Amino acid sequence: xxxxxxxxxFVFSLIMVTIVAVLLSxxxxxxxxxxxxxxxxxxxxxxLKSVGKAGEAKExxxxxxxxxxxxxQYITESYVVDFNGDLxxxxxxxxxxxxxxxxxxxxEERSYPVFVYSENGGPKRYVLPVRGKGLWGxxxxxxxxxxxxNTIYGAVFDHKSETxxxxxxxNTGWFQEPFSGxxxxxxxxxxxxxxxxxxxxxxxxxxxxxxxxxxTITSKALEEMMIDCLAGYVAHFEDxxxx
Amino acid sequence: MSNxxxxxxxxxxxxxxxxxxxxxxxxxVQVLGVxxxxxVTVKLKPSIVLAISVLVVMAVSxxxxxxxxxxxxxxxxxxxxxxxxxxxxxxxDQVLKAYAYxxxxxxxxxxxxxxxxxxxxxxxxxxxxxxxPWASFLDGIGNAAGYGVILIIVAFFxxxxxxxxxxxMQVIPQSFYDAGYVNNGMMILPPMxxxxxxxxxxxxRTRRKELVED
Numbered sequence: 001x002x003x004x005x006x007x008x009x010f011v012f013s014l015i016m017v018t019i020v021a022v023l024l025s026x027x028x029x030x031x032x033x034x035x036x037x038x039x040x041x042x043x044x045x046x047x048l049k050s051v052g053k054a055g056e057a058k059e060x061x062x063x064x065x066x067x068x069x070x071x072x073q074y075i076t077e078s079y080v081v082d083f084n085g086d087l088x089x090x091x092x093x094x095x096x097x098x099x100x101x102x103x104x105x106x107x108e109e110r111s112y113p114v115f116v117y118s119e120n121g122g123p124k125r126y127v128l129p130v131r132g133k134g135l136w137g138x139x140x141x142x143x144x145x146x147x148x149x150n151t152i153y154g155a156v157f158d159h160k161s162e163t164x165x166x167x168x169x170x171n172t173g174w175f176q177e178p179f180s181g182x183x184x185x186x187x188x189x190x191x192x193x194x195x196x197x198x199x200x201x202x203x204x205x206x207x208x209x210x211x212x213x214x215x216t217i218t219s220k221a222l223e224e225m226m227i228d229c230l231a232g233y234v235a236h237f238e239d240x241x242x243x
Numbered sequence: 244m245s246n247x248x249x250x251x252x253x254x255x256x257x258x259x260x261x262x263x264x265x266x267x268x269x270x271x272v273q274v275l276g277v278x279x280x281x282x283v284t285v286k287l288k289p290s291i292v293l294a295i296s297v298l299v300v301m302a303v304s305x306x307x308x309x310x311x312x313x314x315x316x317x318x319x320x321x322x323x324x325x326x327x328x329x330x331x332x333x334x335x336d337q338v339l340k341a342y343a344y345x346x347x348x349x350x351x352x353x354x355x356x357x358x359x360x361x362x363x364x365x366x367x368x369x370x371x372x373x374x375x376p377w378a379s380f381l382d383g384i385g386n387a388a389g390y391g392v393i394l395i396i397v398a399f400f401x402x403x404x405x406x407x408x409x410x411x412m413q414v415i416p417q418s419f420y421d422a423g424y425v426n427n428g429m430m431i432l433p434p435m436x437x438x439x440x441x442x443x444x445x446x447x448r449t450r451r452k453e454l455v456e457d
Contacts, residue, residue, distance in 0.1 A: 004316035012316060016323065020330045027334060031341040038344040136352065161352045165285025165406075165431055214431050 044071040050144035050156045051117040051125045077116035083108045085235035099131045112232045123147045132225025135217040137161040149237045155179035167218030178209040196223040259381040263389035269362045270393040271444045276362040281436040290398035294391030300331045305383030308371040324367045332357045397439045405430030
């Protein structure tokens with residue numbers, strides 16, 4: 001085996017690290033626009049999915065164009081409100097992309113984006129983005145409310161790094177579908193959100209859904225996320241229903 | 244270059260491919276890389292994608308290290324190996340994020356964890372540092388395939404018995420459930436991966452007595 005001098009080792013390491021750094025940053029920069037677009041398309045698709053649209057995303061040839069088109073067609077309105085229900089001069093989509101920073105603030109200081117769906121002037125549905133902390137990383141979702149601002153029409157959830165097969169099940173149909181038809185206010189109009197119950201929800205309850213076996217921490221985190229994020233819309237809902 | 248005339252798929256080279264699938268399988272014989280076999284094998288699909296990703300990372304880093312083997316100072320060889328593996332894994336991760344976003348989301352942390360897969364460093368250290376690129380390439384493919392096969396077998400049984408599905412499609416008919424069949428929730432939990440791997444090792448060793456230690 002050749003004997004390498006210390007100088008050689010230093011020079012070798014420097015060159016190696018430089019090559020790797022240049023290669024990785026070049027690739028990262030080249031792929032960044034594609035990756036960012038994937039994220040935006042995904043958000044739009046999730047918003048659409050929560051109101052029961054974008055069902056053919058898997059079949060169409062050009063998924064991105066299809067999603068953009070559906071989004072432009074069905075999401076007729078979007079705006080941002082604050083905790084007191086007052087309108088803010090912000091772009092709802094931008095706020096949604098930056099939701100991770102938003103949820104770090106106290107509830108009273110956050111901006112709350114709202115996406116309004118309506119098809120051919122039919123009943124409106126309100127899509128509210130939610131975000132929180134799961135077991136290993138962020139979890140987020142989109143909750144679509146019916147025009148009564150109480151009944152959930154549909155909910156879509158996703159996660160960054162929950163355990164595959166356990167917590168990661170929050171992005172599957174069997175977990176999300178039971179949210180439809182549940183209500184987030186009780187009979188007296190008090191905000192109580194949805195409870196994710198370990199060991200099976202009471203089928204007669206309007207406020208409970210099944211949790212995930214082996215994914216209790218993620219299930220509970222999701223429950224807290226819903227309370228934390230939806231509570232900020234209560235004032236806005238009151239404005240909407242009284243007007 | 245003494246054996247330049249050696250055919251690309253000589254018996255010796257083919258053995259590099261086939262041995263890790265059987266008698267020197269990284270998981271069941273060398274017991275390497277078990278950590279990821281525990282975590283991703285709850286479902287078949289992530290296991291398959293992880294197997295492919297490991298295959299790519301392993302083949303390429305084996306070739307790169309083999310090409311550099313005469314330049315790498317032995318004193319920092321482990322660091323060099325780590326840098327090569329980490330760079331490859333980040334590349335794979337970035338490409339998956341750009342071109343196969345859905346799959347990359349499903350795998351989440353496990354792509355990054357390929358870096359810590361001991362099989363890869365083990366092969367770089369034990370083989371690529373001392374052998375020519377082509378042989379190292381085959382060795383990488385062989386070992387990654389040996390790893391992937393076990394991963395897929397374990398995932399097959401865990402998904403089938405634990406969730407009643409394969410590749411997220413229901414395979415156990417509803418009539419079974421109506422007759423009182425229940426999915427085995429234990430199979431979803433990580434310890435059952437160890438048990439399944441153990442059963443595979445057991446079966447392999449009862450059929451190949453030479454693998455049994457005293």
